[in-house]
Structure formats: C-alpha cells, structure tokens
Amino acid sequence: RPPGYPFMKDIAAFTKIYVAAQPVDFRKQASGLSVVVKEVLGLAPFEAKSLFVFTNKRKSALRMLYWDLTGFATWSKVLEESKFKWPKAKGDPKHMLSSRQLKWLLQGVDIERIKMHDPVNFDRTF
Numbered sequence: 001r002p003p004g005y006p007f008m009k010d011i012a013a014f015t016k017i018y019v020a021a022q023p024v025d026f027r028k029q030a031s032g033l034s035v036v037v038k039e040v041l042g043l044a045p046f047e048a049k050s051l052f053v054f055t056n057k058r059k060s061a062l063r064m065l066y067w068d069l070t071g072f073a074t075w076s077k078v079l080e081e082s083k084f085k086w087p088k089a090k091g092d093p094k095h096m097l098s099s100r101q102l103k104w105l106l107q108g109v110d111i112e113r114i115k116m117h118d119p120v121n122f123d124r125t126f
Contacts, residue, residue, distance in 0.1 A: 011099045014051040014066065018043060019097055019105075021089035023057040030072035033065045041094045045072070053102065059083040062106075077106065085110035 034045035037052050052065045061078040087095045101111045
C-alpha cells in the first residue's frame, strides 16, 4: 500500500449508497455479497461509485461492499453493546441513502425519525 493511501474511500466519494432492507448471512464475503447485490437488490455490483450496505440478523454489525477498479473491497463495523437503527423494509429490497444519512447510521442515529425542513420553492420574489 502506498504511503497515504486510505484503507477505504471516503463515504462522500460514492454517488449512490444502497442499504439492503433485509439482513444477510455474514458468513458471505465479498463474492457472496456481490451475488446478493445482483440477485436480491437487482443492481449491478460493478457499478463505479456505488456502495452497498448490509446488516446481520441481530443488527449488531454492518458490512459495506464496493468495486474498487481491480476487485471488491469490504468494510465492517461490529457494535459491542448496541444495535444499528436499520431502516425498515417497505416492500423494496433496498433503500438509497445520502452520505450524511450513512454517517448518521454509523453513529447510531435512527435516520427514519429525522425530519428535515421541507424545501421551499418560490415562483417570484417580493
């Protein structure tokens, strides 16, 4: 690894962040998770700048997968005493998140309970 080369890309580098609604078996490694991306989520696992996020059944861990030009890269986080506030499945096998929402999810924030201001659009000025 060259000096200064990060272990994982900055989350902001991803233009599409997909969260799998249903938990996956964490015995799966990168190749198994790429099959889940294709067959369950209906997405292309080799899509550049896409990040795929999974949790285990207990929601005590998460794993992220992305294609890094020459192979798949994974990143994991395991909580020692808590659980991730995972978005609820609403009929779609995946959710799209912003990089801000993913950072909140990693910090333990329940992203479904956050209510942001609605955007305001004006047709004219006063």
